[in-house]
Amino acid sequence: MTPAKQNLAEALLSVEPGSMLSPQQARQIHADMLAQSTHIRQPHFRNIHINDLQFLFNAYDTHFLNGRCGQALESAPLTFRLAKRMTKTAGTTTRFRARDGRVRYEIAIATSLLFDGFGPADREVTVCGLPVADRLEALQRVFEHEFIHLCENLSWGDSNCSEGRFQLIATGLFGHKSHKHALITRGERAAEIGFRPGARVTFLHEGQRLVGVVNRVTKRATVLVENSSGRRFSDGRYYLTYYVPLRGLSLMQAATA
Ligand SMILES: [Zn+2]
Structure with missing residues (x-):
């Protein structure tokens, strides 16, 4: 382990749990972001730029670790990504190793989970076991x-958020109470309005109104429409598959006797 990585590892293992420092520092970063970002202009921001993730990295590294994380990166590149298609996972951190042994890192943040949430009638949302008041939090x-x-990756070459070491650091550094998020997923949103698998729906396709059954919901719904030129499914019938944005679907009321 290089001295810079050793330095980071020691800092991570010596964080004091329950320090009053962390909520204050996090609020400061919240205020600084609103004051300095060209895209994040309000707590429920509507736009985000990759530079905002770079800003967060610098801010967290400075406020919480005196720059030790950046130093431990040494010459390894760190890039950021706004992931529009991640619909369940809120973020990912990946370590890439090239064939020549060179390592780089990427942090990706799921923007759809952030942008879909925080409607006026939504339930309370927690992330890492903490209630969050706005999209920026x-x-x-x-x-x-x-x-x-x-x-953790920089210090020990691996990282697992369901393990004790991660959770000690997360509690000590940021007061996290869980390693999960309870952001509102597309699946939950869809189920709320009744677009569960099995629901009968109608939608417009190239000017024609089709009727089908919801098979799966991710960012869009997978709808099966019975059609003899389609593929055979396990119920023995033939269906064509359509991918329909949720706002393009209407629910068909079940006929009552
Ligand atoms: Zn994790």
């Missing part, structure tokens, strides 16, 4: 979690 909690994954 949610982003910060997700980022804090990924930041620890990166730090």
